Amino acid sequence: MAMAIQALTFLQEYFYESGHKIRKNDNALRIGVLSTAMINPAAILRPADSHGDVIISAIASRDLKQAQKAAKSYGIPQAFGSYEELLREPGIDAVYISLPNGMHAAWAAKALDAGKHVLLEKPFTANADEAKSLVALAKSKNLVLVEAFHWQWHPASHTVKALLASGKYGNILSTYARMTTPVGTMPKANIRWKYDLAGGSLMDMTYVVSSTRYFLDAGAPKEVVWAKARPAKEDSRVDEAMEAVLKFEVGSTGRVVESKVYTDMARENVAWVVPRIWELPSIEIETEKATIYYYNFMMPHLYHYIAITDKATGHTSYTKAYQGGPLWGTRGESWWSTYRWQLEAFVDKVRGKEPVHWVTLESSIAQMETLDAVYEKSGLGKRPGHQ
Structure with missing residues (x-):
């Protein structure tokens, strides 16, 4: 029942995450989203609402109208009609990639080459050869790259x-x-x-x-x-x-x-x-x-x-x-979704702090x-x- 519990998470986050929108810090991490996939609201958009150090600043699709529609729905400032355009945007610190499995390696590599930290949906890549190549690139760039095993x-x-x-x-x-x-x-x-x-x-x-x-x-x-x-x-x-x-x-x-x-x-x-x-x-x-x-x-x-x-x-x-x-100790809230806990750790890592857990x-x-x-x-x- 994986699809059903994913849908329930959309509802849970709509009522909880969005109900706890907080003011963003001046130096908040600016994240761009590659794709308008169905998972985005649960995985990154809603969790960001309750995180003061995260702003979803852009979303991209190969269809500009799709990107604009998503941007309007979720209050995202910028919409791009190509992934390349988003990666060229200097104001974006990190990207969340929810493209189809086979496209993970190529676009994560392009994001790293553009100087962006990467939160990459599972599975990490299509195969281990791609994984090894991507890891080597991330290490050479000294950028954060992590597989989104939110649970x-x-x-x-x-x-x-x-x-x-x-x-x-x-x-x-x-x-x-x-x-x-x-x-x-x-x-x-x-x-x-x-x-x-x-x-x-x-x-x-x-x-x-x-x-x-x-x-x-x-x-x-x-x-x-x-x-x-x-x-x-x-x-x-x-x-x-x-x-x-x-x-x-x-x-x-x-x-x-x-x-x-x-x-x-x-x-x-x-x-x-x-x-x-x-x-x-x-x-x-x-x-x-x-x-x-x-x-x-x-x-x-x-x-x-x-x-x-x-x-x-x-x-x-x-x-x-x-x-x-x-x-986690006293940190966090009981209504946080797995994706919200994940985002907490991702921001810690990008900020140079040691997260409580890491993939x-x-x-x-x-x-x-x-x-x-x-x-x-x-x-x-x-x-x-x-x-």
Whole structure:
């Protein structure tokens, strides 16, 4: 139900973020937006309303009228009919890029070459080769570049990570991350189905790999044991669904943990008629002493729970975290979306402060190496880039 919870986030931010518009500081970070994608209001426009150090100063589209329409709707001062025009604007400090997957690398590189910091939507690039090239460029320019895995900045995610790190439940034995969308809810014209734009369920629902690696504190897997794709009927190069089992080396001793991931952009209904609306993105983590289940890790600001089942007693306890947590402390508000927490960290990083959490460039390379490896094992081959 990924699409549904995204829509709910639009509503949540409309009522909360926009309801807390605050005066902007004189030296606020000026951000430009490349594309007029549907995700923009949730991912950057609304979160910026409640951040005094952020001004959305421009938006660009290949269609000037589209850019002007978005600018008028959200009170953005400038609209451009090309991405190049926005990147040439000297008053813009950073850009948020929400273009199709296959275009991420090319336009992030152009933004970096133009001297802009970059908040780049997931997946980072179309493949690991592009990721490595982009990372090298960012480092050479000494500019901030980060993959927008917004959920990793939420207090609930930090709470789960702290539970695992505490040692109370022993070592992690296995994990299983799942993300699905009911059949028929994602139009076939959607860019997620386009091979030339690096589409596919694993690319779009890359959160299952991100969550697995985050909680294991791991890089790329030691091995992809097996991977099975269900190709789309319209284009067999695109995975409608993907299942895989991976082995990761974790900890200082290199223990091996087996992890399963499952993505599905056309999940079959129960008895052909009932959409699986309860299947929100979730991860189950089995440890030596307990099983920890993090429900709706992708959008925990809307609703989530962390269930801890003790193996010895069978007792299950529940906890939630909408504010504070082990990293943020007293900073932030309970109504902040994952994107708002992400924006807080992004501004800190650009300002030269140490953010409470960060998705490193090395992690983004490892993420793309993992996706490449799964696609190769499945027989579909890694995704192509696009200019």
